[in-house]
Amino acid sequence: MVAWGDSVPVLQVQDEESALFALGEAARAELEQTGAHVVGVTGTVGKTTTVAMLAHALAACGPTGQTRASANLPLGIAWNLASLPEGVRYAVLEMAVGSMARNTALARPEVAVFTNLGAAHLEYHHSVEEVARKKARIFEGMPAHGVAVLNRDMECWGIVAQAAHARGLRVVNYGTHAESDVRLLWHDAASGRLGACVHGAERELRVGAPGRHMVLNALAVLAVAGALGCDTAPLAEALGTFQPVAGRGALWRMRWSDGRQLTVLDEAYNANPVSMAAALDLAVALCPPGARLVLVLGDMLELGTEAEGYHARLLKRVAGLGAPSVVLTGPLMASAMLLPHWPEACRVVHSPGAEQVAALLERELRDGDFVLVKGSAGTQLSQVVERMRALGVPTEGARA
Structure with a gap:
């Protein structure tokens, strides 16, 4: 010593x-x-x-x-x-x-x-x-x-x-x-x-x-x-007092400097087909009546030779949810987004990376939106959540 x-x-x-x-x-x-x-x-x-x-x-x-x-x-x-x-x-x-x-x-x-x-x-x-x-x-x-x-x-x-x-x-x-x-x-x-x-x-x-x-x-x-x-x-x-950890189901409520109030379901740490399905179910259940549901979804990595099929099945399910706004990122999501028949009322966009996703959300999110952010760690969507939180201040019940 x-x-x-x-x-x-x-x-x-x-x-x-x-x-x-x-x-x-x-x-x-x-x-x-x-x-x-x-x-x-x-x-x-x-x-x-x-x-x-x-x-x-x-x-x-x-x-x-x-x-x-x-x-x-x-x-x-x-x-x-x-x-x-x-x-x-x-x-x-x-x-x-x-x-x-x-x-x-x-x-x-x-x-x-x-x-x-x-x-x-x-x-x-x-x-x-x-x-x-x-x-x-x-x-x-x-x-x-x-x-x-x-x-x-x-x-x-x-x-x-x-x-x-x-x-x-x-x-x-x-x-x-x-x-x-x-x-x-x-x-x-x-x-x-x-x-x-x-x-x-x-x-x-x-x-x-x-x-x-x-x-x-x-x-x-x-x-x-x-x-x-x-x-x-x-x-x-x-x-009864347990709360989810950041990136794994934490719920962030915030008000941006321009007055927009948002709720973010933070599932950005990682993703696979099972956890993605659970996150979608939770987002649909938690989205308040009258709020716009925005789904921000990144690639599910490490799925081997069946990766494209898993992404195609996921987006078919997403299309059936009727969410008015879907933001996708990653090459697997880019390929799979062409397969489902998206409802006319659903706007689907693809952004190449986390930085572009964050900029898109900053421009286009509306007051009262409920946003799910979910993707594998390699998609770096946790940076999107950090950017969103940095743009404003927590509101009452900021973490549920």
Whole structure:
């Protein structure tokens, strides 16, 4: 150990990467010694939001740490383990399909959550079935008493459930399926209230974040709570105050300097067919009566050889929504926009990049517009949201 200046300690190592892994492994060993619980979260959709919701809810039961910066590959997991606050009782870690064997060897989760499976990462893994098998390797690092919490409604559930059973894990299912251990009974979108059957007992609670996908995330939280033996009452209460994170469903209300008031549904962090469908459903549900719905959609990347087909099917659905204004960006959207029969009342334009999209919106958005912004991270649509927010000031209830 050497001193850097007068107050900052510096540990000199021969190799930074090896040192970071060693720090992560040491931190995980300390969690083991203190009896802390580690929850790993994977899936093609909803990992980061589910991590945030789990951490928010579990904090009602004890000190909790979580993945930061979506760092979900081995180095990121090691960094997050080493960066956990001292004395945590729960650690919630996001775990990506890439290098899953290394990820799970580091994290060694007691509970593994599958949020959903669908078309994503196909450029590298070729099929949803292959993605399911590779993500199921999360079970390899789990203890004998581990619990797999699975979305019973997800594609390729059977592949994942079989892998969990093969490891001798207890499987807890959640969703709308009749075989779900934590099953949705009803949901009132206006109030956010829902009813669920939790291992045979009916519960009623409220989810602060809007959208059916958020309801399913809440069911996953209840399933994890049961797996960890937590009191579900404080967790259920905490779910009522959960709000989406930026880029993943945050709702921004703003007033521009010229007086235009706008609402932006910020889904700009990433996109694939499953998450795009959920975002469209949410935008339609949240758009107030009389407001103009504006859809700003970017390419869905990493879909492999079927990318054009996924975009064509998406825009066919978009055309059927009847939104009066659709702004597209990216080469895949440019090709696909020629295929649907767009309604006469729908104005569809394509802009080559985020900077041009932002300029277009600044010129053409109207007072009262409700704007969905959604695309893969590579389309840089998050910059569009930042530009829109920078043009004005938040209004009452700026973040819902």
